[in-house]
Amino acid sequence: MTPASRMRAGGKLKTGVLISGRGSNLKALIEACKAPDFPAEIVLVISNRADAGGLAYARNAAIPAAIFPHTDYASREAFDAAIDARLKNAGVECICLAGFMRILSDRFVRAWQGRMMNIHPSLLPDFKGTEVHERVLAAGVKESGCTVHYVVPELDSGPTILQARVPVLAGDTPATLAARVLTEEHRTYPAALRMIAEGQVRLENGRAVFGARRP
């Protein structure tokens, strides 16, 4: 179903959110999805950690949540196959990685390519990877931000869907900068999900293409 025909039918994009921890981006997505005119709904939350704080947000919103401890699986591929089956079983059409701290296999990423996005707390392509805010401060740049991007096999490298910028201020610590960026993440991720659900962006030949598809 194309985004346009789904919207005509009054349907919402069935979304799965993968987390490993605190889940503040999951919370922001859940809040956004509460608006009657929001074009996506979260039908499943998956965590690879039983102690992920974000699971409470799913519980409170009565969203089905599944725990897949990665240590229970003999290989990355086996873990990915298990979550893939669960996502399909829930009818998931689009995946949001929200602080999911597992690298996904190429096979899984290719299977969901164009239907899976991630949020990263820097202005990609700068500062891929971890300990982003420490490195941003060490580099002395004047601006940071967050990026929502399509997931491709190479880490933090997929085409950008949406970015938001924040200033880096004198006296910033990694914690103060992270908090400023996180506020923007909570606005940016729902906005990006809306764009995908409305068909305002899609992945074509490895590039993000913006604007509604011509009929």
Ligand code: GRF
């Ligand atoms: C966010 O900073 C996100 O950009 C990064 O991991 C963090 C997750 O935070 N990928 P939360 O679990 O959503 O609060």
